[in-house]
Amino acid sequence: MKDTVHQYLQQQKALYGNELYLSREPDSLPSTSPVIDKSISYKEIDDFNQSICNCMECPLGKTRTNFVFGVGDPNAELMLVGEAPGKQEDLKGEPFVGRAGKLLDDILRAINRKRGDGVYIANVLKCRPPNNRDPLPSEVEKCEIYLQKQIQLVKPKLIVALGRVAGKTLLKMDVPLKELRCKTHDYNGTPLRVTYHPAALLRNSNFKPPTWDDFKWIRDYLSQA
Numbered sequence: 001m002k003d004t005v006h007q008y009l010q011q012q013k014a015l016y017g018n019e020l021y022l023s024r025e026p027d028s029l030p031s032t033s034p035v036i037d038k039s040i041s042y043k044e045i046d047d048f049n050q051s052i053c054n055c056m057e058c059p060l061g062k063t064r065t066n067f068v069f070g071v072g073d074p075n076a077e078l079m080l081v082g083e084a085p086g087k088q089e090d091l092k093g094e095p096f097v098g099r100a101g102k103l104l105d106d107i108l109r110a111i112n113r114k115r116g117d118g119v120y121i122a123n124v125l126k127c128r129p130p131n132n133r134d135p136l137p138s139e140v141e142k143c144e145i146y147l148q149k150q151i152q153l154v155k156p157k158l159i160v161a162l163g164r165v166a167g168k169t170l171l172k173m174d175v176p177l178k179e180l181r182c183k184t185h186d187y188n189g190t191p192l193r194v195t196y197h198p199a200a201l202l203r204n205s206n207f208k209p210p211t212w213d214d215f216k217w218i219r220d221y222l223s224q225a
């Protein structure tokens, strides 16, 4: 019990520094996930990756270092979706790495989840736009079908778009983030919420408390779904 409390406080410190945010409801303590045979799904999703990883359907195919398919549990309840790979992701071939990725992992740990176990992480675009510019509609038109196929394979209970650009791209709504947050949208039949991009939290720590509220909602939603 002492170790669990210590681990919890360490996670809170990683997220919020020396400030402690308390919810009215006590946070649940880490639980053990049931063991599920995932071998067939891993192969299925890997086959899909192999079938598209040389894609040149839009000009970003020529400028990428690596195709960034996605990573995680093919049976995930929770799918996190960003807009497109950044510089580190392009170099490594994995979404959400570097400081923002580490913060995302800390947030997931704080709701007793982790990438690869109940969580799948992907982007709308699989190749990096030059200088991290926003995805162009023509690129989204070509690439979004791959994300839709990933969702069809993983069948998450909830999709969470990370950041305004991912949210507006998926929902085709060009509105501020505050109009996208705290609402359950529909993405081709799967519930979708929008929250802050972890990189935004690194730029402005004022976004951390509302993000934590969003992730507590996500934790509670998944525990009831």
Ligand code: SF4
Pocket: 055, 056, 057, 058, 059, 060, 061, 062, 125, 126, 127, 139, 142, 143
């Ligand atoms: S961004 Fe998508 S559509 Fe464009 S080349 Fe990469 S995988 Fe293909």
